[in-house]
Amino acid sequence: MSGIGANIKRLREDRGWSQGRLAREVCRLAGVSGEPIGRQEISRYETGKRTPREWLPFLAHALGVNVEDIKTLQGVPEPPMPTLADFLPAGNPLAPLRARTGRRIDSETVADLRQRVHGLRLADDVIAGGDLIRPALRELRVAVTLYREASYSQRVGRELLIQIGELAQITGWIASDAGQHEEAERIYRIGMSAARQAEDCTLAGNIAGSLAYQYSNTGREDEGIVLAQAAVHGAGSKAPAKARALYHDRVAWAHTKRGEAQLAMRALGEAAEALEEDSADNASPNYLYWVDAGELRVMESRVYTELRRPLRAVPLLRDVLSGYQATHTRELALYLSWLAVALADANEPEEAAHTAERIISLSSAVASERTAERVRVVLNRLEEFSDTPEVALVLTQHRA
CATH class of the missing domain: 1.10.260.40 (lambda repressor-like DNA-binding domains)
Structure with a gap:
């Protein structure tokens, strides 16, 4: 830069x-x-x-x-973050080499990769994107190199493509959290390509939904709603219940960012209906382990906050935060940021300022662009109450 x-x-x-x-x-x-x-x-x-x-x-x-x-240069610029180009071959990274010279791999190799991918997901629960992006990209390079250079059966090749898709989804998510949005989009598109080649519609929809979520959060709301809806229609009614709930969740957020309250509420209702169908007979992929009723309440509360309906948002957020794990620092800071905004909308500046102090303290310990952005949003919202002593103190301390 x-x-x-x-x-x-x-x-x-x-x-x-x-x-x-x-x-x-x-x-x-x-x-x-x-x-x-x-x-x-x-x-x-x-x-x-x-x-x-x-x-x-x-x-x-x-x-x-x-x-x-x-x-005028402000301080010493930070070293550039790695990009996918640093880790993958030029051209189509999923194109197999004409003559594979690597070793032959079997399902056991793919199973090892599957465990590492899931470990990366669990790490993302407690470690922010700026700290995880390098190991995530290295794992993606290893997976793509295996696909291009090793030899394997058709079945193992499909399993490998699925793991590349899953790995691209979480790596794209990590890159987005690190503020590398263009890089995240490239990674997501590699994942969608791998999922489509493997004919895994559920996985393709999950990756598309992640990219739609990024679009909605980065000023590309129109693209976000189109891609989120495509994920819903592409997977169809046969997709696992948790997957359909998540797709509708992304649609709700996309409508929210466009200010379309009625459509957002409808999508939230469809997400809740889909989740009610979840059962042992309709097993969901492991990567959807985090999708549950609590997660839907989080999205509902965020939708109400964005739509400036604090009387609905504040009780929901307090309920969610009352049992939230303190080890999930980034998510805790993010959810508190919506609570702070909702409190400001409810004309409770003192409590909003107290919540903002917690957010700033938590976000200072994580290398996440998402939390940094939410801190800016909260502080901008509090400017309206700068005459309130508690708010003035927070604003002054942060500027210092």
Whole structure:
């Protein structure tokens, strides 16, 4: 990331804006139509792949700073995070080599990989993306290398593709948590390709839902709703109950981010109905171990918060948080962030400030862009109550 790119990213995040929001502001200030500067262009500026040049004054204006503030390097830039390109071969990473020279593998090798993939999922429950991204990418490289270079039966090849798909889903999730959204999208698409080749519609839908969730959270709401709905329709009614519940959950969130309250409520209801059908006779894949009634309550409370319905959101969030595991630091901070916003919406600034203090303390210990973004959202929401002493103290301490 260049000095200019790092400054643009920092200033944008300080405002709590998505890349899409910044792009729209730049176009508005420049008086142009058709969005010649879009989200992807902002991403290229931030990663140093391009330099703004003639757009720099408009970027500075949108971000409320001088051009020199963007040009001046702030501190020593952090070393770049790894990307999938660092770990995988060029071209189609799932294309087998014409002449495989590696050893022959069997189901036992795939079973070992399956255990490591599940271990990575469990690690993600307690370790944030910035700390997990490197081992996750290494595991994905190993799996893809096996598929391309080893020899195996048709059945083992399909099992291997499924594990690549599962590994891509959790690795994409980890990359997204680390703030590497473009990288996460590339990883998710590799996973969807592997799942489709393995003819595993449930897995393909799970990966598509994860990417839809990222779209919805990064200013690409229209793409999010289309992909979330595609996951629902692609898997069909024969998908396991937990899978269908999760697909509808993603649809609910996508509608919420577009402000479509009625459609969001309907999708939440469909998620609850699907989960009620869960039984031992309709076994779900291991990777859906975390989907349960509690998780649906979390999503419901978040939907109510986003839709500015605090009287519904606050009791739900308090109920969820009352029994939440303290070891899941990132999720605890995230759920508390929605509680803080809901409390502010309920005109309870003192309690919102107290909750914000907990969030800031928790998030400082995890390398998660998700929690960092939620801290910015909470602090921006509290600005309205800056005359309240408890809020003023939180805002002052955080700025310091």
